[in-house]
Amino acid sequence: MADPSISHFDKALIDILHEVSNEDPDSIEDLNPRYRALRGTEERYTNFNRVGQGALKTVYQARDEMANRDIAYAVLNDELNFSYYDNFVYEAWLTASLSHPNIINIYDVGLDQDERPYFTMDLKSNYTYDRFIREVQSHKLIVDSFISICNAIIYAHDKSIIHLDLKPENIQCDVFGEVLICDWGLGRMLTDDTHIPCSDYNLEKKNSTLYGHIQGTPGYMSPEQILANDLYDERSDVFSLGAILYLAMEGRPAFPGDVETILVNTQESTLAPFSKCPASLQLIIKQALATNPDSRYQSVSELRQDLLRYASDHPVAAEKSNLLKTSQLYFKRNATTSAIILFSIIVISIIVLTLSSQLQSKKLEVNQLGDEISSVIHEYETFEAALIDSKQEMAQRLSDLATKKLYESLSLFEFQKSQDAVTPLDNSVILFEKALKLAPDNEHAYHHLVQAKMIQLDFEYIIAHLSHSENDVIKRYIQIAQQFPHYNFSAEHRPTGSQLVAFFNQLDCRTSTELQLAEAVLRYDHASRAQSKEDYTPVALACLTAINQYVDGFAITYNKEMHSIHLQTTNSSHLLSFFSPYRPPFLSFVDPHVQRLYVASSDTVYTSSLNHTRFEEIDLTQSASITCDADQISLPDTKTIRITKNAPQLEVIIRTLSQSNDALQIVIE
Amino acid sequence: MANFDTRYTLIGRALNLNDQDAWNELHSTYEKFIYFLLRKLSVPENDLDDLAQQALCYLVKNLEKYDQSKGKFRNWLSQIVRTSVLMYHRKNKSNSTKLAGYTISLESEDSSHSDLDVLIHAQWESYISKLALERVRNNFRGVAVEAFEMALNGEPKTAIIEKTGLSEGSVHTLRRRVKRSLMLEIKSIISDLEPS
Incomplete structure (x- = not known):
């Protein structure tokens, strides 16, 4: 008996529970x-x-019951046996490896109940690219859609996959020009030479002995595919894209006629004559359709680049840019501005000339004069526009070369060839100056020029050519330069020792920017005085003192008579080259005639701070510890190094130091 | 019926994977039920904690040994409760006892037909469905659950429409949705708490 206290509510609730758990096994x-x-x-x-059915496979529309959608289902044709299975799976896997919005998606690859392979993919509509070309009137839309095709192929090429059967029928499309590259049946991995593709066309025409090995579609396939020499690469797809672009522009194929005519014309690059294609595009198409792959665009990216230039009214690379063309395009890009300027000039000229002609004589008709002048002005404008473009281009080239020289110079500082670094740096300065003369707003050139001028200590130039910069490093450089406005040094004209030291005293070498600058300036200075017989030691040591001005207890004394240097510090990190433990450190600027170095450091002494120095004897007994921060250092002239026996890790130190020179004697005290 | 993999149920995780969190949750759910039941049986407050702990301990210890082929979990559950009550009273020198008007003795072999078993059954089911209803409550906003509860109380449709201000269509839809959600929840709680 149920408890009578159970309410209607509870009973109804329990009924629901019974409904769930007991009666109907399907209820859940x-x-x-x-x-x-x-x-x-x-x-x-x-x-x-x-x-649809090709020679190789049949495509069905089917319902995917599990995903609850319609898909395309591809199977090998019934009459094809297992010898085709591998190619079929290859196509499926190749396509499945591509994941791009403009490339058809593979959903599922598998075996049917007869163990024959199938794959499923996006269901195509019947709307293909050839129909899009026929129906769409907008030139811009066609160019844009073609660029989308290029994007998809660039993606595939990036994965080393080439299509080899690009043609309008294999490009699905919607009315907005959204494209989908399909049918990768001839596609292959460039890195995989085990795959032997079989072509639909080949199968269809298997009785044709003449063209029995053809892999591709005549009219779109490249000459190298016709030769079947198997030397295909990305440029074969460039060719097909050229043929598609021709069709898109002209509305008819580039290679018309019967198959044999097509093949002959393809190999000779004999195109049907252009009728409505814009001249710049003709050049692009011709370059894409060159017989020799080396004469084509070398990649689809290059082809796309040129199309984008064309689309934005810039001169395309395929044409040898001439002044008239460049200026035409310049006017096209800047139509309104150009028109206003031109119009104003004409109006002003007319007024001026009208007045002057009135003053002179009335031999000439005013209007005639106006026409003549305006045409000259027009010519001038055209010329100027072209000049601006080529100026920018030249400036960029100069600046690129200059940058290369600057970095070359900085990297030469790294080795024992500091002298060789002077010329590239001076050259980079000349090039940057020229680049900036042509394009004063080239920031890259400006920043690098300031950097190079700082190293030369030519502050006069920097101040005379001040330009606004948001770059913090450049701002700081300018600030330093302004403290020595008369420094105008070059490789030939070097500052005095005290001028150099004054500059170093202004640097705060606790910041890496200024430590870097200090090192580069000292190197450049040392290198440009390489011919001088003067003792560089006092200059080097004064600079080193300036660099270490924020280090407590730093002191360096140079005893000329004794040929010795005593160095005392609490922070030895500023004795090192900023750039690398293998670069000559600051102590390497000391002249070779200085024979002895005494280092008393409460901080550890880094072995690399001694690298490339020329002392006969180095005494580290007053330094608490030594750190081997470089595997090997070079000490060609050193005969003795003294180390305190209390230094930790003595063995490592001895091992490292003894590698630097066979004759080296390490004395433990 | 769908064979829910035991890895996805609370009891499955507790028994098969020895998942401590699952054990804790299972333990507290059973514990609540046992207290609920013992109170229904009017166990004196003095004895309540001892008895409940004993029953719970027995239940948890023997959960693994439960064999579905020998009967339903709910029968087994009531057997455990009955045994615990008796064992407790035997310690107090008594072979049978009366609680809230029910005679509890070991001798009643045909357990599934005794009044006590019917009561325990009903209480367990009620406990589960109320637990489910509380969980479902969080899944809905507004008056959906309220309308559903009114229907459970047997209130006429017109009264529900009037009290909730919903249209007849909405009442119908909401009730159906709440019921579906409740059924899923009950199913899920059963599979969590009753070994299969």
Whole structure:
């Protein structure tokens, strides 16, 4: 008996529980109708409708019951046996490896109940690119859609996959020009030479012995595909894209006629004459369709680049840019501005000339004069526009070369060839100056020029050519330069020792920017005085003192008579080259006639701070510890190094130091 | 019926994977039920904690040994409760006892037909469905659950429409949705708490 105290509410609730748990075993699936449908699916693919057949495969529209959508289902044709299985799977896997919005998607690859391979993919509409070209009137839309095709192919090429059968029928499209590259049946991995493709065309024409090995579609396939020499690469797809672009522009194929005519014309690059294609595009198409792959665009990216230039009214690379063309395009890009300027000039000229002609004589008709002048002005404008473009281009080239020289110079500082670094740096300065003369707003050139001028200590130039910069380093450089406005040094004209030291005293070498600058300036200075017989030691040591001005207890004394240097510090990191432990450090600027170095450091002494120095004897007994920060250092003239026996890791130190020179004696005290 | 993999149920995780969190949750859910039941049986407050702990301990210890082929979980559950009550009273020198008008003795072999078993059954089911209803409550906003509860109380449709201000169509839809959600929740709680 149920407890009479159970209320109506409780009873109704429990009834629901009974409904769930007892009576109907399917009740839980009723709660999950979609799950139930999925569970009940026996055949994944149903409702087949044939939508297309090639020589190799048949494509059906089918229902994917598990994903609940319509898909395209591809199978090998019935009459093809297992010898085709591998090619079929290759196509499926190749396509599946591409994931791009403009490339067809593979959903599923598998074996049917007869163990024959199939794959499923996006269901194509019948709307292909050739129909799009016929129906769409907008030139811009066609160019844009073609650029989308290029994007997809660039992506595939980037994955080393080439299509080899690009043609309008293999490009699905919608009315907005959204494209989908399909049919990768001839596609291949460039890195995989084990795959032997078989072509639809080949199968269709298997009786034709003449063209029995053809892989591709005549009219779109490249000459190298016709030769079947198997030397295909990305440029074969460039050719096909050229043929598609021709069709898109002219509305008819580039290579018309019967198959043999097409093949001959393809190999000779004999195109049907252009009739409505813009001249710049003609050049692009011709370059893409060159017989020799070396004469084509070398990649689809290059082709796209030129198309983008064309689309934005810039001169394309395929044409040898001439002044008239460049200026035409310049006017096209800046139509309004140009028109206003031109109009104003004409109006002003007319007024001036009208007045002057009145003053002189009335031999000439005013209007005639106006026409003549305006045409001259027009010519001038055209010339100037072209000049601006070529100026920018030249400036960029100069600046690029200059940058190269500057870096070359900085990297030469790294080795024992500091002298060789002077010339590239001076050259880079000349080039940057020229680049800036042509294009004063080239920031890159300006920044690098300031950097190079700082190294030369030519502050006069920097101040005379001040330009606004948001770059913090450049701002700081200018600030330093302004403190020595009369420094105008070059490789030939070097500052005095005290001028150099004054500059170093202004630097705060606790910041890496200024430490870098200090090092570069000292190197450049040292290198440009390489011919001088003067003792560089006092200059080097004064600079080193300036660099270490914020280090407590730093002191360096040079005893000329004793040929010795005593160095005392609490922070030895500023004795090192900023750039690398293998670069000559600051102590390497000391002249070779100085024979002894005494270092008393409460901080550890880094072995690299001694690298490339020329002392006969180095005494480190007053330094608490030594750190081997470079595997090997070079000490060609050193005969003795003294180390305190209390230094930690003595063995490592001895091992490292003894590698630097066979004759070296390490004395432990 | 769908064979829910035990890895996805609370009891499955507790028993098969020895998942401590699952054990804790299972333990506290059973504990609540046992207290609920013992109170229904009017166990004196003095004895309540001892008895409940004993029953719970027995239940948890023997959960693994439960064998579905020998009967339903709910029968087994009531057997455990009955045994615990008796064992407790035997310690207090009594072979049978009366609680809230029910005679509890070991001798009643045909357990599934005793009044006590019917009561325990009903209480367990009620406990589960109320637990489910509380969980469902969080899934809905507004008056959906309220309308559903009114229907459970047997209130006429017109009264529900009037009290909630919903249209007849909405009442119908909401009730159906709440019921579906409740059924899923009940199913899920059963699979969590009753070993299969």
